[in-house]
Amino acid sequence: MNQSACLKNYSEDSDSSAFHQAKIPPTVTPETLLELAATHGTPLFVIDHQELRKNYATFQKYLPRVQAYYAIKANPDPAIVQTLFNAGASFDVSSIAEFQLVHALLQDLSPEEQQDWIWNKVIYAHPIKATETLTTLNQYKPLVTFDNREEIDKIKKYAPDAGLVLRLRVSNAGAMVELSSKFGADPAEAVALIMEAEQQGLTVEGLSFHVGSQTTNFENYVQAIDLAALIFKQVRAQGYSKMNLLDIGGGFPAPYDASVQPFSELAKRINAELERLIPKDVQIIAEPGRFLVATAAIAVSKIIGKAIRHGKLCYYINDGVYHTFSGIIFDHCQYHLEAFKDGPSEICTVFGPTCDGLDVITMTDELPSNLECDDLLYSRNIGAYSGATSTYFNGFPPATVVHVNR
Numbered sequence: 001m002n003q004s005a006c007l008k009n010y011s012e013d014s015d016s017s018a019f020h021q022a023k024i025p026p027t028v029t030p031e032t033l034l035e036l037a038a039t040h041g042t043p044l045f046v047i048d049h050q051e052l053r054k055n056y057a058t059f060q061k062y063l064p065r066v067q068a069y070y071a072i073k074a075n076p077d078p079a080i081v082q083t084l085f086n087a088g089a090s091f092d093v094s095s096i097a098e099f100q101l102v103h104a105l106l107q108d109l110s111p112e113e114q115q116d117w118i119w120n121k122v123i124y125a126h127p128i129k130a131t132e133t134l135t136t137l138n139q140y141k142p143l144v145t146f147d148n149r150e151e152i153d154k155i156k157k158y159a160p161d162a163g164l165v166l167r168l169r170v171s172n173a174g175a176m177v178e179l180s181s182k183f184g185a186d187p188a189e190a191v192a193l194i195m196e197a198e199q200q201g202l203t204v205e206g207l208s209f210h211v212g213s214q215t216t217n218f219e220n221y222v223q224a225i226d227l228a229a230l231i232f233k234q235v236r237a238q239g240y241s242k243m244n245l246l247d248i249g250g251g252f253p254a255p256y257d258a259s260v261q262p263f264s265e266l267a268k269r270i271n272a273e274l275e276r277l278i279p280k281d282v283q284i285i286a287e288p289g290r291f292l293v294a295t296a297a298i299a300v301s302k303i304i305g306k307a308i309r310h311g312k313l314c315y316y317i318n319d320g321v322y323h324t325f326s327g328i329i330f331d332h333c334q335y336h337l338e339a340f341k342d343g344p345s346e347i348c349t350v351f352g353p354t355c356d357g358l359d360v361i362t363m364t365d366e367l368p369s370n371l372e373c374d375d376l377l378y379s380r381n382i383g384a385y386s387g388a389t390s391t392y393f394n395g396f397p398p399a400t401v402v403h404v405n406r
């Protein structure tokens with residue numbers, strides 16, 4: 001049976017649980033994916049800009065007091081940065097290359113306007129910065145995060161015009177990606193660090209934290225806001241009145257599966273805590289990455305081989321963990337593969353195209369057993385931390401990127 005014939009069933013049988021059709025962004029139908037694959041070949045990485053705009057609008061709707069700074073590391077595709085820029089986003093950058101992606105969008109502005117824009121809408125959110133990075137950034141008087149004394153000395157020497165934001169270590173319990181062992185000041189040292197920076201003639205403008213990426217444990221946000229509120233109080237009680245910014249970081253979970261509670265529920269908890277504890281004169285920002293981009297991309301790959309190994313059906317496809325599926329390794333994320341064709345299904349192993357035994361996409365997905373070479377598969381919700389770490393390992397090129405609904 002050819003794929004479009006199967007697709008007809010697919011469309012007619014929209015409730016079929018085998019295909020999860022309702023979860024595909026309505027703007028990118030399976031028909032669209034097949035057409036794009038026919039035009040551009042595979043592997044393909046389809047970015048839906050309508051979904052990006054929708055996610056940004058959702059974020060701002062449910063967290064009206066919070067300005068979203070898109071964390072570019074989640075997906076640095078320049079077209080994504082452009083779409084979120086057009087939608088009104090600010091940006092979290094964590095390298096000079098990411099900073100330049102934003103800077104490139106400001107070319108029509110005068111140098112003074114560029115500086116003003118960067119000052120108002122960019123945070124350099126990596127607490128550890130190379131000295132040459134600080135030197136490059138200093139002319140823009142950026143906001144930069146820090147979490148230790150050594151970094152204060154570096155900032156004083158190489159970026160004395162920067163505004164500082166102290167990153168706190170907070171609980172990352174239950175997050176898919178843990179960050180608290182690598183970054184964040186011990187809360188007990190927070191006031192001393194702020195005073196140390198002040199003594200060196202620097203200005204600490206606020207506090208930040210990151211509760212861990214894909215945090216489904218909403219209590220992390222509640223505890224972190226409570227902690228930040230306490231430190232605001234302590235610092236103000238010491239007569240330091242220059243702190244007027246709270247950065248609640250990233251971590252907002254993408255709806256990878258039904259176990260993830262709706263964003264509106266998380267927003268309710270955050271809003272209540274901000275309302276209760278954070279003074280009105282404090283500006284609130286956040287650094288969402290995954291939440292904005294995860295659902296905005298779909299990967300389409302092609303079956304290039306089929307074998308039975310140890311009694312189990314194995315498919316080999318032309319994309320893998322060295323490419324679009326790199327998030328399996330680096331992001332601890334599991335993406336599900338789905339077929340365009342119908343048929344009796346069984347639990348399969350799906351391998352990527354390289355010679356490396358590590359190149360395994362899934363050992364547990366249920367797929368039709370009647371798929372053949374050249375049939376296509378797709379994987380939804382693959383926009384975050386996926387192609388961002390793609391390589392040319394073994395000579396296999398990364399997927400072609402196609403933009404829809406731009």
Ligand SMILES: Cc1ncc(COP(=O)(O)O)c(C=O)c1O
Nearest residue numbers: 071213214250251287288289290
């Ligand atoms: C400093 C910082 N901000 C924001 C993010 C984005 O996090 P998420 O994609 O979980 O929203 C990260 C991710 O590692 C980060 O390290």
